[in-house]
Amino acid sequence: MSRKHKACSVDSISDMYRETIARSSAISACEDASQSSNDVTTNESIELTENFNETFLRNLSLFYLKLQGQLLLPASTIQTIVEEMQNVHELGQDYTLSKLRSLLKNDMCLTDDAIVKICDCVKDTDLFSVCHQGPLRTTYSRAQAFKKMFKYIEPKKIILGTDENMTQRFAYYIPVIQTLKSLLESELWKNSVSQQSCEIDSDVFGDIRDGQNFKSNRFFVENPGCLKLILYQDAFEIVNPLGSAKKRHKVVAVYLSVANLPAHVRSSTDHISLVLLCGENDLKQFGSAKVFSEMLVDLKHLEENGITIGGETIKGALYCIAGDNLGSHSIGxxxxxxxxxxxxxxxxxxxxxxxxxxxxxxxxxxxxxxxxxxxxxxxxxxxxxxxxxxxx
Structure with a gap:
């Protein structure tokens, strides 16, 4: 009555439709239960819709991140892909809506207002268009969406000083502490560490933990469950290595892997984290101590205080620095x-x-x-x- 016949009063109901008080009470109880069930279903539907929207956006974001991070496509190329995919999608959507309008009008004989409402609803709930006209619209908006959606760690700018041309020089450092926190909170860590503990065989040299240097390290002996860190550093050219600008823009990179992970896991580039970037000429001019200063503070904090995750404090220490001859001699x-x-x-x-x-x-x-x-x-x-x- 309240939904479909708001203008009618209770007195307008014919006697033939009236029931006894008991029957009315039963019907009322059923209606209350039905209403409660409808409310729960509505809430679940809203929650499911929100989760699906988030899942759809996350998958699209991962696709564009893969193009950018793994396939190394330039931002301009990715932007072109985004725009052209949206254009093609809109053409297909217009065709689908035209077919839908024809079906609703000719076969189902709906009014124009109802048809417009249905088509607008279909268009407004199109997740592909919502994502590409919203958070994934431009290079900047995609970057902001990635930062909010994934565990993004902001690089710290290390001011080194000025060069001979009085130009400010700097390096970028991605905090080790925050990187390790993200790893320790991941499912990868929980699964891999349990697998690692099952693989230990004292009679077989299978990993660095079986070597004499590792076994004689006092910190690792006193803290058997600590993080064992491996840093890898090397320099790479970002311009043509045969051209006139070779070595001028050469960059030294430092990467981090955790020896607690099984060898087949930590050898994957997906589980090797970038720690630091610095121009090779700047490293030579300002020295390793200044370039690595922020990282040394974090390593010392990790060794003395550790990281607290879920009420548990986990310490860690640097096991070794890997690299080629030139880089290792430079650091040493x-x-x-x-x-x-x-x-x-x-x-x-x-x-x-x-x-x-x-x-x-x-x-x-x-x-x-x-x-x-x-x-x-x-x-x-x-x-x-x-x-x-x-x-x-």
Whole structure:
């Protein structure tokens, strides 16, 4: 009555449609239950619609992120793809709506107002158009949508100083602490770590945790469940390596992987995180200590205080820095001239002449932390170019 016959009163009901009080009470109870059920169904429908909208937008975002991050398409190319896909979709949508109008008018004999309402509803609920005319419309809006939807970690700008042209130079650092928090909160971490713990075999050398260096590390022995971090650094050209600008725009990149993950997982580039970017010339001019300063603070905090996830505090430490000869010698302060320097090896103190004249498999006296520190001390005291291949 209240929905379909608002203008009518209860007295206008004919006696033939009236029931007893008991019957009316039963009907009323059924109606209340039905109304409650309708309300629940409506709420569930709204929630389902919102979840579906979010899922649709997320999948589209992942598609465009894949084009950008994995297939390395330029932003202008992705923008062209977005616009052309929307144009083609609108053509197909116009054709579908014209067929729908014809069916509603000729076969179902609906009024023009009803047809317009139905077609507008179909058009307004088209998720593809809603996404492409809204959050995925432009390069900027897509970037903002990606930041809100996914666990985006904002890079920190490290001011290094000015170069010879009085130009401000800087590096970009992606905080290690926040990167590790995102990893620890993921399902990947929970599944992989449980799998890792089941794979340990003390009789087989299967990973770095089986080596003597790892087993003799005091921090890892005292904190068996801690994070074991591996940093990898290398330089790459962002312009033609054969052109006139080679080495001018060369960039040093530092990446992070976690040794707690199984080898087959951490070897995937999807699970290797970018940590730092810096121009190679800036690294040489301002030094590793300044470029890596923010990262060192985070590593120290991780080792001393750890990360709290779900009420549990997990500590971590750097296990090693991987890289090629040039990069490793640069970070370690060793000479970077392998053909002319007298001491060219960072593992032992063999000389160039001994290496050339003798068996190339022979090794000199092994370098130790004590001999390294002694050479650095003599270097600072004597203010000379290099001592036993160590220059800084």
């Amino acid at each position: 302060g060793f000479t970077e001239n392998f053909s002319r320097s007298q001491y060219f090896c960072r593992y032992c103190e063999i000389t160039q002449s001994e290496f050339q004249s003798d068996d190339p498999n022979v090794c000199g006296p092994q370098r130790t932390p004590e001999s390294y520190d002694s050479a650095v001390g003599d270097l600072q005291a004597e203010d000379c170019g290099a001592i036993k291949g160590i220059k800084k």
